[in-house]
Amino acid sequence: MYQANNKRYDQMVYNRVGKSGLKISALGLGFWHNFGSVDAYENQKAIVHQAFDLGMTYFDLANNYGPTPGSAETNFGHMMATDMKPYRDEMIITSKAGYDMWDGPYGEWGSRKSIIASADQSLTRLGLDYVDIFYSHRPDPDTPLEETALALDQLVRDGKALYVGISNYSGAQTAAIAKIFKDLRTPFIIHQPRYSMFDRHIESDLLPVLNELGKSAVVYSPLAQGLLTNRYLNGIPADSRAAKTTSRFLQPDQVEKTLLTVKKLNEVAKKRGQTLAEMALAWDLRQPEIASVLVGASRPEQLVDNVKALNQLTFSDTEERAITDILHVHEKNNK
Numbered sequence: 001m002y003q004a005n006n007k008r009y010d011q012m013v014y015n016r017v018g019k020s021g022l023k024i025s026a027l028g029l030g031f032w033h034n035f036g037s038v039d040a041y042e043n044q045k046a047i048v049h050q051a052f053d054l055g056m057t058y059f060d061l062a063n064n065y066g067p068t069p070g071s072a073e074t075n076f077g078h079m080m081a082t083d084m085k086p087y088r089d090e091m092i093i094t095s096k097a098g099y100d101m102w103d104g105p106y107g108e109w110g111s112r113k114s115i116i117a118s119a120d121q122s123l124t125r126l127g128l129d130y131v132d133i134f135y136s137h138r139p140d141p142d143t144p145l146e147e148t149a150l151a152l153d154q155l156v157r158d159g160k161a162l163y164v165g166i167s168n169y170s171g172a173q174t175a176a177i178a179k180i181f182k183d184l185r186t187p188f189i190i191h192q193p194r195y196s197m198f199d200r201h202i203e204s205d206l207l208p209v210l211n212e213l214g215k216s217a218v219v220y221s222p223l224a225q226g227l228l229t230n231r232y233l234n235g236i237p238a239d240s241r242a243a244k245t246t247s248r249f250l251q252p253d254q255v256e257k258t259l260l261t262v263k264k265l266n267e268v269a270k271k272r273g274q275t276l277a278e279m280a281l282a283w284d285l286r287q288p289e290i291a292s293v294l295v296g297a298s299r300p301e302q303l304v305d306n307v308k309a310l311n312q313l314t315f316s317d318t319e320e321r322a323i324t325d326i327l328h329v330h331e332k333n334n335k
């Protein structure tokens, strides 16, 4: 039986989510890759145990994570039932609905029908009575915002979620739905956007809106799916995401296009006494609106490295400038 490390809360940082009462770990674990029915269960368990032993309390799932869709929730549900049950109240477990999940018109997007049916399916797969945060995974251009907001609100009122969040909404969409949640008194506390050195679109659009609203972000793909690590410095390893045929989200040509920049950033990281992954995570966490960075991992050791980001979170002006200059050149060359 798994026994959690009793020093797990000693080194992790816990950040308050906006103006809510909730704190989450500065690093969260994502289940998008490496937790499907195609992946070894024992390795999944080792990653989850490592995360929890490092003080990570935020576990990020969605209805369709796999492959096969739903299998990440089923696998994690099995771990909850067999290993992690005594720790349920130390964990923030989340799920989402919005991307393609089942056949027909109700298996995706943001209608009341889709959101509530999907949440019920997720709870069954997870074997839980409630999730801590339930997200609308993406804005739905064809469903009124009120309908999506009311469906999320209903999940809270029915005891199926404690808080709600949104993901991939623009700044303007976030401001609009926040107003509806405010009127409903829904505990909407968090936004989940993509953010990394290679994707800075939220800096001008979303972060000022979150700041104004007093909400936080938990950002996904902070390592640009592994590009912002030492994973590809010497080619594409056979067991990496870019080489895997079960994932179409990171292609070898993206590795090629970013390699020169990654090498330059790696030199800055070395001077700071960090790995590139550590520096990339610290760089995201320097934004005051960002409560947590959501990392993926294919092995437990990656999490041990990533958590070391917390040892050096600040950047000198010289380091900031060096990174910004490298990123400007990269952006110019990839227009």
Ligand SMILES: NC(=O)c1ccc[n+]([C@@H]2O[C@H](COP(=O)([O-])OP(=O)(O)OC[C@H]3O[C@@H](n4cnc5c(N)ncnc54)[C@H](OP(=O)(O)O)[C@@H]3O)[C@@H](O)[C@H]2O)c1
Residues within 6 Å of the ligand: 029, 030, 031, 032, 033, 060, 061, 137, 167, 168, 192, 219, 220, 221, 222, 223, 224, 225, 226, 227, 229, 230, 231, 239, 240, 241, 242, 277, 294, 295, 296, 297, 298, 299, 301, 302, 303, 305, 306
């Ligand atoms: N809301 C949304 O629409 C949305 C979209 C995407 C993701 N997400 C969430 O965000 C989570 C994280 O996304 P992501 O997996 O793309 O995040 P990421 O942290 O940018 O990339 C994770 C990958 O980076 C590599 N890696 C991690 N730590 C490393 C280290 N220390 N050294 C070397 N390589 C390292 C691993 O690649 P290898 O597998 O090659 O080892 C790992 O699978 C997802 O699991 C999901 O929960 C949400």
